[in-house]
Amino acid sequence: MKDAAHLIRLAAVFAAGFIAFLLIRQALVPAGFGKYGHFRAGALDDIRARKVSFAGREQCAICHDDRVKELHAGKHAGVGCEACHEAQAKHAQLDDPSTGKPVLPDTKVLCARCHEKNNAKPRGFPQVATAEHSGGEPCKSCHNPHSPKL
Amino acid sequence: MNELVQSVQGFMYPDEVELQWSVLIVLYPFITGLVAGAFILASLERVFNVEEVKPTYRLALLTALAFLIVAPMPLQLHLGHPERSFEMFLTPHKTSAMAMFGFVYMWYLMVVLVVEIWLEFRRDIVMAARTTRGLLGFVYRLMTLGSMNISERALAIDDKTGWIITIIGIPSAFLLHGYVGFIFGSIKANPWWSTPLMPVVFLFSAMVSGIALVMLMYMATTWLRKRTIDMRCLDTIARYMFYTFVIDFSLEMLDLIHRIYQSDESFQSLDFMVHTRLWMSHVVLQIVIGTVVPLLMLAATQVLPLRDAVRRAIYASSGGLTLIGIFAMRWNVVIGGQLFSKSFLGYTTYKMALTTREGLLTSIVLMILPFFILWALVKLLPPWWETSGTKTAGGAHGSAV
Incomplete structure (x- = not known):
């Protein structure tokens, strides 16, 4: 056993390294990680808090029904409004959308x-x-x- | 974007125009291959008792360590934010092959290489710790972990433990490089990569390149130290390199013949690519200069009675050509797999930058860096017993030159 003492020391170094790793892991892994999957649960709230950029075709149709009907009847029926007119959530959310007309x-x-x-x-x-x-x-x-x- | 589009021929989907995996991703499998190959050569002597290759045993271990330290650097440079790589250890993602590789790498570095080298050199470390003063002496004393016991019994335990570690190390080396092939072979959307043969081809080519590197390193270090090359050792290494190379080449040709005979929907496009954009790197560099020529040269040494000097020249040149050929193989896999469109109707171009983070200069530095690390390791732990001041062939296990 005395002649294998250096191997025990080596094992102790590895064990110390492993314990240090576990402590670092405990300190660095964010709270809520893994609650819903392989991500930080709080990320969902962060994403939800971000502003929406795209309004969606239904929003456009509220005011531009004639254009949407025309689009549906033609070859471009599958092309979304904002694919050509860029993201327009800002425009759709205005109290008076005519004050911020898209280019x-x-x-x-x-x-x-x-x-x-x-x-x-x-x-x-x-x-x-x-x-x-x-x-x-x-x-x-x-x-x-x-x-x-x- | 306009400049990029000019490099496109035919039709490509927008995300295919610019190559995402650069020359650094070519270096990564090349360097890990050298590590795996060097370790497998070392294990020949340790586990399979091939006495002839003994002089290269310690050098092969140190070479593997030097290259393994550099292996993740191309990935870190390619991805940016190296500090984030630690996160894959903190929150392991069990279904991601790339994420699990972090553990394979750490296992291989710490448990296999570092422990095996420590056990192999422990006798020398203890002796150096007793005689060396100053900072270097402190480093040696630190490396002894406070145990100065180098009794016969203790060294015999080291020897036995080292043997067990090598036994564990062989499948680990296979895993290390088989994984790299798996990463490419498992991408079903890319017909240039997607083949179950890929991990096996990568593994054998890794062994070939690692053996070639250690052979060249042995010749170079012996020459630099003004010693005589042990021809029995060199002949044996070259013979193993030849056998492994034959298997590697057969597997690659099997893959090629399979593709030609199968001629699936991707074949015409890939065939066009091999005859145009990849002609130089694939046919000329990889197959002719990097495989057929060194194979013929090595075959000549097996059948013809050649003088020592001629054999040495052949080994040196075939080793060099082999490394070029294996590098070309990595290039053709990584870069080639991104040059064609998945529509099979178009091709793009890879233009390597010179001074950018993923450019030529970075690659050159990354390729030279392992040699500096190896130089430092050799200074710290001389693999030849004359300079380590021990009479018996270095360590309990030994490495007579």
Whole structure:
């Protein structure tokens, strides 16, 4: 046993390290961790306290029902309002939304994001070489973005 | 973004345009592979009693430790916020392979390598603690843990314990590098990675690279110390490297043939990539220069009666080429797997930066750093008995040069 004393010392060093780790763990792991899953329970309240950015289509439809109906009838039925008009929760929450009107998107840039011609896109997907197709004119000069089919 | 889009050919989904895993993620499996390989070479002598490789035993252990200390650094630099990495120990996530790796790493570093090295060098540490003064003497005394007992019985206990640790260490080394392959092989969305062969291929390539590194280190240190190379040792190491390399190459070719014969929906895209963007790194560097050439050179030493000097030159050059080939293999897996689109209709480009956090200079520093650490370790714990001042071959277990 005397000749194995150094191994006991080594084991003691490891045990001390392990105990130190447990103490550090106790001090550093935030309260509520693991209550609902592998995260800090308090994070839910923190997230809930953050401001909402997107209003959602239902909110838009309260005032812009005509536009939403037009959108639903056309090819862009699946595209959310805020996909083109940016997050508008701030605008929707105003007492008088007309005092903070959102800026209209530049259709020259916006439409090309999806419809610029690329040979690798599926054949049936509407796409144009915008430089040749419109010669720099904004798309909305001819197309209604809410119902683009001419 | 415009600059990035210019590097795209065909169609890519937006999140595929920019590569997320840089050259640092290439370094990480390369370095862990060297660790696992070096340790497995050391265990050859310890567990399987291959007496010939004895002169490299201690050097292999110190090399493994030096590289293991550097292994997580590329990950830390890639992720940023290194202080957060400690959290995976505080709140372990049992279903995440990446998170559990922290424990594999810690187990391997502390329980396997540090303990085995301590047991192996304890006799030398105690003797140095008795004779060295000053700060270094204090470090040695600290390393003895206050026990100066180096009686025959105590050393025999060390030897037995070290043997048990090595037995535990072999599956641990397999786990360490098998895991790295698992991380890639288990990604089902990526056909370039997703194969159950990946952990096995990574493991064998790790063994090849680790053996090559220790062989080169042994040759270099012997040359620097102006000693004669033990050709019996070198021949044995080269023979093991050759055998392991044959298995590794066979597995990689099996994977390749399987892919070609299966020709699933990804094949055309991957085939195009290998013939264009990966031609240089995959076919030329990895397969031809880094595998076929060193294999043929090593095969020549097995069948032809060559002079010692010629064999040494062949071992040195084939070792160097092997390391280049294995590095290219890591590059092709990590970078190659991100160059093509999952739509199989487009390809992107990886342009390595020079001075950024994940750039070329950082990679070079990370590759040189283990050699500095090894130099410091060798100064502290000389692996050759002449300089450690002991008459018998260093420690209870021994490492005669």
